[in-house]
Amino acid sequence: MLEALLAYSEMKLGPTWGPAVYELVTSLVFIACIVAPLFLSMAYLTLWERKLIGWIQIRIGPNRVGPMGLLQPIADGIKLLFKEVIFPANASRTLFVLAPILTLMPAVAAWAVIPFSPELVLADINAGLLYIMALTSMGVYGVIIAGWASNSKYAFLGAMRSAAQMVSYELAMGFALVVVLMVSGSLNLSDIVEQQGKGRFAAMGLSFLSWNWLPLLPMLLVYFISGIAETNRAPFDVVEGESEIVAGHMVEYSGMAFALFFLAEYMNMLVISALTVIMFFGGWLPLWDSVLTNWIPSIFWLLGKIFVVVSMFLWIRATLPRYRYDQIMRLGWKVFIPLTLVWIVVIGAWMQTPWSLWR
């Protein structure tokens, strides 16, 4: 079918512009196919968070809108959509509008290189891991710009805190990923998943023991905890510490502009979970080798694992109290970064020995 489309496009537009237009149109359609379910799952993640935290705290959670509260995210969305977006006095208007967009877009764009199954990936680029790291490092702009453009001291203080926190944990995250790419020998996310399907345990049919989480357990912990700090989730949510600085950088936002910040947080959670699954939990690979597990399509394995990791985020939020700011900085700079640096050397030395697991 796609070949027929290409031929039609070439016939109508000529050999120079035909393929280009075909490429553009199909890419846009594929992007829509990824982004639409993504936004839906993002909306329902908010409901799942409220439900799960409700159950953890022995409550019921939202149950009024629709059957079992299933229409709650839609009601929330409609409410926020119809609220007025208020601009503070002397705010920098363009930047004020731009900030929520800049927060959400990198998180959405990161999905371009995430492989959903061996053949299902929008852009199978060689430098996929670098691309992800570059995009996640851009999320901080939305926060800083929001804080500055709001012309408010609370917002500015929140933005400064958050920028410092996000920049410091990005380093630990990057180093943890360096270890993963050392053992995979590739920056391509599909190759990283494929590499985890090889090894002694995978040959025995116990694929899950061959994944990176077991040999790289410290890096998994560093990556996941840094991921929580990077997304500004509890227990690292001093950015919006309600008890100290109201709501941080988004204190002046209302209506849909506020909703975009909120959604960006959930989108970032989904991205970090997807990356954790791809880097450490074997991506789309089934847990073990059997007729039943191989029968389940690989995309469901990936989505199921992402769901479990995302639920970990919510569980942690419901369980742990907020960190103090200096302790956050201490953990990032004095614990995680030295640990990852040492671990790079350890894994590098391990890979040179005859006992290396990655050949």
Add this chain to the structure above:
Amino acid sequence: MFEAAVFYAFGAILIASALAVITARNPVHAALFLVLSFFTASAIWLLLRAEFLAIALVLVYVGAVMVLFLFVVMMLDINLERLREGFWQYLPLGALVGILMAFEMGAVLYGRWFGLVAPPRAMVPGYSNTKELGRLIYTDYVLAFEIAAVVLLVAIVAAISLTLRRRKDSRSQDPSQQVKARREDRVRLVAMPSEKDA
């Protein structure tokens, strides 16, 4: 054809945002335009299939350097009138540097016509920009690379030692001391006879 159209679009954005960096009245806006020009430059590098350099540019300059830059610019209390004062005084020097840079760039760009610079080789299938760059850095240019790394390390140490000072009135916590605290150190249980009934 399509690629050329994309290139010209990115080129126009790059030039416009670079101009905006020096013409914007507000320093924060100028810094943000600088971010935009870095980003567009990396997009142009991507068109040249230099994906490692392009993404490293975004990662390092957009993701880290410019964030700290914005940090500083936003915190400064900048007097715009004072900034404009020396414009005509510094114009000759600035113009000289600009002409020199334009000349150097022209020399590089026209070098190919004069046969000074070899044209780029065609890429073999399965060519990975990152891998090739890594191979070159760690084999042919390992010494230069290591020296650059040491220079950066010295700069880091110097920057830290310049700002590191002990203040007598500053207080800090020692977490290892904190976790060593036991109940017996803090609470003294006193045995008191219960009061007698009158």
